[in-house]
């Protein structure tokens with residue numbers, strides 16, 4: 488029996504857990520940060536909440552006798568990714584990052600890449616625009632400094648307290664979001680600019696394809712730098728890597 492800890496909170500993490508659930512040679516636990524009030528159901532046992540930094544995560548790996556750690560968090564979750572790298576090294580536990588490749592602009596896309604949410608806010612300019620903020624609630628705070636715009640904010644949980652700007656509307660929703668629905672949403676709200684993270688994957692690509700079809704500009708937050716660890720892009724490659732994790736000595740047949 489090999490004990491696998493998946494750091495999750497993403498569609499990919501849930502899909503990987505689904506692939507591993509029910510295997511008698513693995514004991515899989517999924518870890519969530521606890522950001523959403525009603526997290527999606529998961530196919531394996533779940534633990535919720537921070538570990539207390541890299542040291543806390545390292546202690547958890549040792550205490551739970553984890554044989555392999557999978558970082559399947561969001562590509563913008565740079566703190567937990569760095570913590571995972573440090574904790575795995577100090578605890579001597581193999582680590583694999585499951586990282587979605589970023590979207591790449593194609594013909595017809597009009598992207599402007601910026602460093603962070605503050606730079607995205609400044610890139611909107613002085614003239615009032617109708618803006619779709621496809622950002623998590625932790626990332627929208629800088630936009631209070633640009634109250635001249637009309638904002639449409641989409642998030643999994645309600646934005647509490649609401650953004651302190653005169654013109655903001657909210658859509659609550661959990662992906663996947665298809666192109667047709669996002670096309671209709673952008674049209675219905677007269678959106679002129681989309682602000683997004685380069686999350687990769689299909690679940691949230693609808694707004695990018697819809698923006699292309701409507702000829703809208705996308706202000707794209709650049710991905711943060713993540714630690715240089717062993718990484719794969721697909722569930723299949725992650726499963727193959729897990730299949731090669733050594734069985735702990737105590738569990739080996741003699």
Ligand code: NAP
Nearest residue numbers: 495496519520537538539540560561563564565566567623
């Ligand atoms: P973060 O900034 O990298 O992590 C902050 C802290 O949250 C970590 O130090 C850790 O606390 C805790 N944490 C994060 N992921 C965890 C997990 N899977 N299990 C247990 N604890 C976890 O990550 P974030 O705050 O989740 O998000 C940062 C950015 O990523 C935001 O832009 C957010 O919208 C986006 N995002 C993240 C996820 C995700 O999978 N985490 C999903 C969707 C979007 P301790 O130091 O106490 O251990």
